[in-house]
Amino acid sequence: MGHDRFSPHLHPNTEILIKHGQSRLTFCSLNEPREIAGPCILIHPPYTLHRIFAEPYQEYDRHIVYFGKKTVELFDPCLFPLDRFSPCATTVIRFIDQELEQLTPLLTSLESDATPANEKALILAMLIGRIAQKANPENTIVTATESSYIPSVVQYIVEHAAEKNSLADLAARFYVNRDKLNGDFRKYLNITVHQFVMETRIAQAKCHLLDGKSVKDTAELCGFDNVSYFMTAFKNMVGIPPAQYAKTPYLVD
Numbered sequence: 405m406g407h408d409r410f411s412p413h414l415h416p417n418t419e420i421l422i423k424h425g426q427s428r429l430t431f432c433s434l435n436e437p438r439e440i441a442g443p444c445i446l447i448h449p450p451y452t453l454h455r456i457f458a459e460p461y462q463e464y465d466r467h468i469v470y471f472g473k474k475t476v477e478l479f480d481p482c483l484f485p486l487d488r489f490s491p492c493a494t495t496v497i498r499f500i501d502q503e504l505e506q507l508t509p510l511l512t513s514l515e516s517d518a519t520p521a522n523e524k525a526l527i528l529a530m531l532i533g534r535i536a537q538k539a540n541p542e543n544t545i546v547t548a549t550e551s552s553y554i555p556s557v558v559q560y561i562v563e564h565a566a567e568k569n570s571l572a573d574l575a576a577r578f579y580v581n582r583d584k585l586n587g588d589f590r591k592y593l594n595i596t597v598h599q600f601v602m603e604t605r606i607a608q609a610k611c612h613l614l615d616g617k618s619v620k621d622t623a624e625l626c627g628f629d630n631v632s633y634f635m636t637a638f639k640n641m642v643g644i645p646p647a648q649y650a651k652t653p654y655l656v657d
Contacts (some may be wrong), residue, residue, distance in 0.1 A: 408536040419448040423466040498543040566627035613650040
């Protein structure tokens with residue numbers, strides 16, 4: 405019933421939101437709210453600020469699929485046609501219920517723990533291909549890219565999260581003072597720059613841990629000079645220590 409995020413948010417992976425039914429959704433990046441009724445699919449590229457809103461009394465079914473760069477790199481672009489969608493803004497594609505029903509077997513296989521990982525990658529490629537076939541100008545909406553400098557700050561932090569960038573360094577890079585940067589950041593993301601840097605580092609740490617990196621190596625790769633501090637920060641934000649997360653990520657993800 406309903407759905408809302410208080411402020412725009414982002415993900416390190418591509419997000420596909422598949423919405424069934426005739427209820428209305430409002431979506432936006434930062435400054436361009438749009439409303440759409442009926443079945444649709446929304447594609448949010450990595451690190452794209454977005455917000456989705458549905459009234460509390462509105463009931464609707466949805467599926468959400470996430471995938472990262474490693475999955476995309478498994479395929480030739482013609483077999484994984486992400487170029488049909490905007491690389492820097494939300495793409496919304498209108499569907500009809502019968503068309504979404506045809507995608508249900510693919511979604512069921514993706515959600516099943518019994519489906520092997522290599523098969524899931526192929527099924528995901530099939531899903532992307534099916535969605536791309538519908539991405540024509542007549543039934544597609546692309547949100548305007550945000551004119552604010554904050555998305556550029558977000559991108560820079562994500563790409564340089566392991567580096568020692570203080571608030572003063574970031575403010576100087578984007579030609580604003582520290583108070584304005586922090587204020588604008590809180591306005592758009594509802595957190596401080598420091599909090600976002602920490603969240604980004606911990607998100608990247610999760611990936612390194614799942615790739616088999618040690619806790620010590622992960623701390624270094626994510627810009628933590630002190631392993632003990634990294635372990636404390638990770639547990640505070642994730643809920644379990646990094647070594648335990650590497651073995652049992654399903655406890656929190």
